[in-house]
Amino acid sequence: MVLSLTAGAAFPQAHNVSSGYQKPTDPQVIENLEQWQDMKFGLFMHWGTYSQWGIVESWSLCPEDEGWTQRKPEHGATYNEYVKNYENLQKTFNPTAFNPEKWADAAKGAGMKYVVFTTKHHDGFAMFDTKESDYKITSPKSPFSTHPKADVTKAIFSSFRNNGFKIGAYFSKPDWHTEYYWWPYFPPKDRNVNYDPEKYPERWEKYKQFTFNQINELTSNYGKVDILWLDGGWVRPFKTIDPSVEWQRTIKVEQDIDMDRIGTMARKNQPGIIVVDRTVPGNWENYVTPEQAIPEHPLDIPWESCITMGDSFSYVPNDNYKPTKKIVETLVQIISRGGNYLLNIAPGPNGDFDQAAYDRLAELSAWMDINSSAVFATRAVAPYHEGAYYYTKSKDAKVLNVFHLSEGEQYQAPATFEFTVPAGFIPKQVRVLGYKGKVKWNKKGDKIQVQKPKGSLNYATVIQLDTK
Template identity: 45%
Template sequence: MKRLVVIFLVLFAIGAKYSVAQHTHPQTAHYQAPQDQKVIEKLEQWKDLKFGIIIHWGLYAVPGIIESWSVCSEDWIERDSTISYNDYKKWYFGLKDEFNPVKFNPEQWAEASKKAGMKYLVFTTKHHDGFCLWDTKQTDYSIAHSKFAGNPKQDALKYVLEAYRNQGFMVGTYFSKPDWHSDYYWWKKYATPDRNNNYDANRYPWRWNQFKKYTFNQIQELMTNYGDVDLLWLDGGWVRPLETVTDEVRAWGAPIPSWSQDIDMPNIAKMARENQPGLLIVDRTVGGQFENYQTPEQHIPDTALDHPWESCITLGGAWGYMPGDKYKPTSQVIKTLVEVVAKGGSLLLGVGPTPEGEFTPGQVESLEKIGAWMNKNGEAIYATRTLPVFQSEDVFFTQSKDSKYCYAIATYGEDKALESTVSWNGNVPHKGARMTLISTGQRVKYTVKGDQVIVTLPKNLTKLSEGKALAFKFKK
């Protein structure tokens, strides 16, 4: 069995990077603004941050495979055909007894995140496999009952949130609404044919009500036992009231049961906000009053959006830890961040710690390089808002909240060389306005020809920094 599992892991690790796109979450078509004044105020604070980190960490880190999805029986999932599905699930769920992050170092994560210029955290407390990264009282399928049990930091969530709060972060808890380990969601009486609960909730209302109670109690623990929490980030958008299933949802291609998977979000939200006033709730893809901002996954919208949103995008090829994962070049991350912000969003960058509980040296190095650019150019990113003209080819635009200053950020690809000038169309400086290169504070010369702005770069600027992007500041 172990030999077959090893064969599977090799095959799955190869396939994971192209399979991952098949379960990404699109954004909802419509946005409903919150009415709670405290939520509105918190949302405005969040909109100023622009750059956050989402950390996927769990059992899947032990073998270094795609998060949770390998235990789901859908036709896009690849597994070694010599291993029975039931044997595979038994092996995967049994990883709890191998999970032992003896180098668990949330302070390292928080320090590296701060150096990158990040401002908020979303931490995966439980993914779809049901394994909990906190000492929940609702199940023993948690880190507190793993091989890590007895360690002073066995209640991992507590220490992660503390580490990030100590670095000044807004903190959030990711929570999977589906729970494939719970017998109230995947009932052992039946097979598990897909991602949905595997029994008719109309036929077995007691069981579904037990799952609703289980979910409520777990979220209540997160909202009452871990200090101030700013965000509740809910994943698994197929767990939703049946009446919210639209043609847009059907177009995802995921199976849709004939019964409702309603977990009573109004009751959950009421409880959560009684304990955490102003809490932002992100019920991904469901829309309505409990999706306070939208979360397009692994892509950037084609145009600017006039409501709150973030793109969640991985640093490498996977959300969780995978040995040998290739991290995106710093220039690509910076260009992604710049484009997202210019279109009115925030970037939530995905990083997965090792099974031992550390960021890899490569992850730390990548975050430091991103931070080197942000440290010099962050003024053009943080607390900015959109402009009617947000892009001119590879130049993107933002403006200060008070609309006093405009920022033009010229991005370069890995192979594009520095030239003596930068030009763009639109967002022409006010006549006689001073323009500066933000990274150095140097004044730069420019000319205007109609709607075109041509900037002459300083002669002492002979090469691009790691981020390969230049930010200019001027009054418009």
């Protein structure tokens, strides 16, 4: 499968969408995926010690000469000094404003139905109480460890689960902190393991067990987990490398961590769990994950675009948050092509979102209160998108939803909406969501004209057709 993407931004960890999707056969996984596809809209959160410096998550530790890996001189004059100072952020990370119930309430109001939280990013700092490492938020080295909700992963999962969310655990397969991945005997060269696992199999075996144990903890000790979202696709069997993808060409050694063993364990702990081994085609990539981009055409497999609300996945002071109109438009474009929208908001070092993020969620809430029936439990339907109009249908195909979007900062509705009715749909009733009065409409051939009711709507108009 070769996909063209509509990019939102260029990012270091941007991923291709792998080909060769394999549909799951486990009935519980199939059912979970179906429910997840009904949910459409989720919250992603990148959060760690790096938020204190307001820098891109983890990547400045990576010795690659790219724009996103640049280190600020004030954080260390040499690489080794920088790494030491970065790791010492553990000793000052104290997010005392942490209140996951506040996040869950705001996200639920905005129509979000599932959450994916970064339990561990590439830097190896665990935002959960792992027994495999002392590099974690619950360590006595971290001042927040005395807080009643020091195990922030447990608190986040509990708060969102209590609000009806599906729970997703993001976990980085590479870990740049442990000696089993970046062996101190050698300097790290790039994002990959810094030794040859086939030359040092005992060390790699320890890394495999380390990874297995941490994922076992996450899927055993944290209540029901619905999604295991695995990042760091360079940790993969060498035979799965796609040489047409630039970043995959940098993988020079075998980095197989035995996903069959990990996935089987996760399913034993959490029957029906969706496993997302990003960019690695096979049994354990249950849905695909374009990043900061939307496929230009509908996909006939489960997929999710992860896109930031600001410019960055991690917290940056005074970030440039997207207008609510843009967020609504992105949601409409994604669901019309059959996907889910995973919107990232980055908590700050104090443990809270910026007020601007809450403002966007509140504005989304007002729009969702009116239009949610056209968003959730829907599926893509041809022609998907024509001009300013985007389509979804109810799963039983008895309701057709037509979204109208407009250019510019403010939404502008035409005096008359005119759009194609997909083949097989015969409208018997037409309504404009948000208006209680009768709507004037007529049908000519395969076109429908709908007169705009009086009043105004924010961000987009949704026309809903009951069909015979």
